[in-house]
Amino acid sequence: MKVGILGNGQLGQMLETSITDLKDIEVSLYDLRAHTDEALEAFIASVDILSYETENIPAHIVTLLEPHADKLYPGLNALKTFQNRLLEKNALRNAGIATAEFRAVNSLEDVHTAVQELGLPIVMKTTTEGYDGKGQFVLRTPDDAAPAWNSIGNRELIAEAFVPFERETSVIASRDRDGNIVVFPMTENVHHEGILRYSLYPAPALSQEKAEQAERYIRQLAESLDYVGTITLELFDTEDGLVGNEVAPRVHNSGHWSIEGTEASQFRNHMLAITGKSLGATEPKFASVAMLNVIGEETPAEKAEGIDNAYRHSYGKEARPARKLGHVTVTGSTDAERDATITELNALMPEGIWPPKQ
Incomplete structure (x- = not known):
């Protein structure tokens, strides 16, 4: 085959x-x-x-x-x-997943209407393309309407009401041709300037209720689309529960930890799903795992090669600012063991994002 x-x-x-x-x-x-x-x-x-x-x-x-x-x-x-954030939001809602309030925007007048209807702040995004913070503009005052339209407008946009979230998380699942689904454990994802910098398993202080809500959400989403392959649902963790943010119909950066961290990785399960084979287990192989992105330059990642519980992956790309050049997976028998190694590798991350603020 x-x-x-x-x-x-x-x-x-x-x-x-x-x-x-x-x-x-x-x-x-x-x-x-x-x-x-x-x-x-x-x-x-x-x-x-x-x-x-x-x-x-x-x-x-x-x-x-x-x-x-x-x-x-x-x-x-x-x-x-x-491919389209408006269609995506409607698909999430059709699958029974809570989302931010949103409006389609096709003119500067629509931007003003969105401000009036959704309140401030709002996040404006291009409906197509745009990732790692690109194609986005946050409006904090009514005077931001024209700059937002001039910056990313003159094309279809989506305006989303701001969600007061406590953190960002994601859940990943793989579904095969027969409708069988396996779900990977949730991670907490920490971003800087719109780019994912690291993901943590287990997501700290995650309640059983929210873990079950995330699994229910991604199962509903995959089944509603008769989806085959690996799918990722990014979620805002709020005081009132989880809110759907974005979907990736593919393997995802926040799931790279699964290469070393779970019995079958998100990549392997995608390939098994689409080829009609049985899905692999998603149980973690370690009590604690992290994925650290290598952004802009690879030199800080070289230190990982001398650490027993760190696994360096280089993508072989030419270095340039804000480009993902690779990732490092860190494993541990405890959170403390994992976190001590992350601290050794903290040159990979911008100042101030590690350790996490309590």
Whole structure:
């Protein structure tokens, strides 16, 4: 069986390496940056199953995928839904998941209307593309309306009411072709300037009620879309419960810890799901695990190579500011053991975000 992955970045590469022991599956990666229609058609014809490492696939390429929808996992419905933040919010609500109040914005007048209806502050985002804080603008006063529109407008936007959250979390699941679902443990995710810097398992002080709510939410979401593959639901943790933020119809940065940290990683389970094989277990192999992103330069990550409970992953990318160049997984038999190693590696993170504020 030959699987084709649209995208040959780090996610595509980790999907490929997650099943090197399965000799009946061959994986081929397609470079979306070097796309031609002819090359894509030849690539599709050469594989039995198609998947993708990113939902940010240009519309004209998505059109070319439509005649081959029967071998695309996750399916076209999921891909198109989560390419657009308005469709995404509606999908979350249709699945019974709480979200922020939101409005579509197509003009400066719409921005003013959103301010009046949603109150301040509000978060304005482009409905398509935009990640790691890109394509976003926070409005704190009515005078921010014009700067927001001038900065990211002249295209479809979504205005979201601000959610007073205590922290950001995520839950990841994999669903196979028969509808079986396995759910990974939740993580707490800490961002800086819109970029994920580290994820912690277990999410500190997570109540059983919220853990069950997150699992219920992601099961409802996957089932509502007849989803096949790995899916990620980012959640705001609030005083009143969990609120859906964004969805990634793919493996996700906050789940990289699963490579060393769980019996089967998010990558392996994605590949098992789309190829019709049985899903692997998601039980943690360690009491405590963290994932630290390597951003901008790799030198601080070199220290991990001399630490027994740290595992360095380099993506082989050219260094530049704010670029994800790799990650380091830290494991521990206790939170204290894990956290002591994170402290040794704190040069990977901006000052002030580690240790967590109590």
